[in-house]
Structure formats: C-alpha cells, structure tokens
Amino acid sequence: MSTEKTFSADAPLVLEGRSLTMQFGGLVAVEDVDICVRRGEVLGIIGPNGAGKSTLLNLLTGIYQPTRGEVYLDGRSLAGLPAHKIAEAGIARTFQTSRLFGSLSVLDNVIIGMHTRTRCGVLMAMLLPGRAKAEMRRSADRACELLNSVSPDLYERRNQLASSLPQADRRRLEIARALATEPKVVLLDEPSSGMDDRDTDALIADIEKLQGANPDLSFIIIEHDMRLVAALPDRVMVLDYGRKIGDDLFEVVRQMPRVQEAYLGKKASHA
Ligand SMILES: Nc1ncnc2c1ncn2[C@@H]1O[C@H](COP(=O)(O)OP(=O)(O)OP(=O)(O)O)[C@@H](O)[C@H]1O
Ligand SMILES: [Mg+2]
Numbered sequence: 001m002s003t004e005k006t007f008s009a010d011a012p013l014v015l016e017g018r019s020l021t022m023q024f025g026g027l028v029a030v031e032d033v034d035i036c037v038r039r040g041e042v043l044g045i046i047g048p049n050g051a052g053k054s055t056l057l058n059l060l061t062g063i064y065q066p067t068r069g070e071v072y073l074d075g076r077s078l079a080g081l082p083a084h085k086i087a088e089a090g091i092a093r094t095f096q097t098s099r100l101f102g103s104l105s106v107l108d109n110v111i112i113g114m115h116t117r118t119r120c121g122v123l124m125a126m127l128l129p130g131r132a133k134a135e136m137r138r139s140a141d142r143a144c145e146l147l148n149s150v151s152p153d154l155y156e157r158r159n160q161l162a163s164s165l166p167q168a169d170r171r172r173l174e175i176a177r178a179l180a181t182e183p184k185v186v187l188l189d190e191p192s193s194g195m196d197d198r199d200t201d202a203l204i205a206d207i208e209k210l211q212g213a214n215p216d217l218s219f220i221i222i223e224h225d226m227r228l229v230a231a232l233p234d235r236v237m238v239l240d241y242g243r244k245i246g247d248d249l250f251e252v253v254r255q256m257p258r259v260q261e262a263y264l265g266k267k268a269s270h271a
Helices: 053-060 083-089 106-116 122-127 129-150 152-156 167-179 197-213 226-231 257-263
Strands: 013-024 027-038 042-046 068-073 091-093 185-189 218-222 235-240 243-248
Touching (some): 013 053, 027 218, 027 235, 053 068, 197 226
16 A cells, blocks of 8 residues: 655654653653654554553643653643643544543534634623534534544444444544544554454555645554554654663564564564
8 A cells, every 4th residue: 555655854843752751659651761753744652561652642641740751842841731731732642442422423522522622612602602503513514524534434424322333433533533623743542452454454544544634743653553553654663661662664663672572473582
C-alpha cells in the first residue's frame, strides 16, 4: 500500500516532553524520557507490557503531573494545566480501554467531543435559545462530516447506540471523537487492540486517509501490532522498563535485540 507522506523532517516541533519521569511510590514507571513529535509526523511507541507507554501518554495529556520534567505544546509549557485545558490547547487522545458513552448514539458521542470547541453553555442556551439551537445544528453537521471522513460505514450507523457497535467501529468512533476537538496532535493508545488482521488493515487505511486530509495533524500511536507499526509511523520510539532505549526508523528499531525478543519471538543474543 503506498502512502503519500507529506511530513518533512524539519517541520516545527508541535509536542515535546523533556526528561519526563513518573514515579508511583517506589516504582519508576517512566524515567527521564525525552519525546517529541513534529507537525504532520506520526510517531509510534512500542515496548513490552508495563514499559510505561500509557503512563507517558498520561503525562503528555495532563492526567498525571510528572514527578520531573515538562511538556511543551508549540514551545509553550503545559506545566500545571489540568487535562481539560490541555485538550483545549490541542492534544486529543483515545484510551487503551474504550471510554465511549454506550447509551448515547454514535453521533452524540462525537458531538460530546466537540464541547471544547463550542461556545454555548447552559446560560447562553437559556438566554439565547435560537443561537444555542443553531450551534447544536452546526455541531451535528460537523460531527456527521467527521464521521464520514473517519469511516463512511460509521456514518451510516450514526443513529445506533455506541454500545451496539462492533469493537473495530468503537475504536474508529473514539478516533472521530478525538478529532472533534480539532487537535494539533492525536494520541492513540493501542488503537488496533481487539482487532483481527482485516480490521487492522482497514484501520491503517483509515488513518492514512486522515493524514492525507489533514497533513498538519500529528499522531503519537502506541501499538503492539507490528503491521500497524511497520505501516504508519515515520519514526518509532522503544520503551523498556520506563526508559527510552530506541528512537529511529522502524527498519532500524526492528533490528534491536530487545524488540526482536518482545515482538518477533526471537531470543536476544545477549542478556
Ligand atoms: N496509577 C498507577 N499507580 C501505580 N502504578 C502504576 C499506575 N499506572 C501505571 N502503573 C505501573 O507503571 C508501569 C507502567 O505501566 P503502563 O500502563 O504505563 O505500561 P504500558 O507500557 O502501557 O503497558 P501495556 O502494554 O500493558 O499497556 C507498570 O508497572 C504499572 O503497573
Ligand atoms: Mg498501556
């Protein structure tokens, strides 16, 4: 499958974490990790279970405040900002385990994702109901557009309850909801988990299409599925026991003994 990569290696840095460290009691889950992603770049993160991948995303999105280190978006420090302010600033994410509102429709799940970008609060809805209705209509139209751009099939299912979707479509819906915040960077935590090879290939194609339509959008994707890691990222970072042990092209990191051992079922040649 050919991809039209528009990312340029000297594009400006969008998101940057410097010397990030996260300690839980006696356990150092992330230790002194530098991470960055440039405009339009797709960064993959791989590493064995418990390596600190999700914790790193939690540090970048303000769910955890780092024990040490700082996060910068477009060169501005995000230190001390709560998660919702960081979302507003332009960092969106999906979670390793699904966090959809199962009892709401597919469309409403996307509309909820837009709340960081809509101006209408409860007070305005009471004082200016006409304006509130117009804004809701605009949100619904935009949500339909987004769903269609992520997956026409999901758009067809927009009035179904999110809980009725198969696993692969739930994952797609979470991506659509993340995009609804109009982010600069999207962080995906194991987007292909629970998918078979066919669904994973479809997901790869969906993300490639999104990249084509939004060339300035950056992605950080945690993945265990080597099909996806080989296909999408411009660069792959390897975490092991909380430390960064590699950060390079997939072709390079896949040769690392630790990566071969963890992902390709080969024993490392040294301990
Ligand atoms: N809130 C927490 N409190 C205590 N320990 C935690 C917490 N969150 C994560 N950890 C620990 O930190 C380490 C890293 O966990 P993390 O979830 O970041 O790993 P991961 O690389 O995402 O693993 P997986 O591939 O299984 O998702 C693990 O040892 C985990 O048990
Ligand atoms: Mg994880």
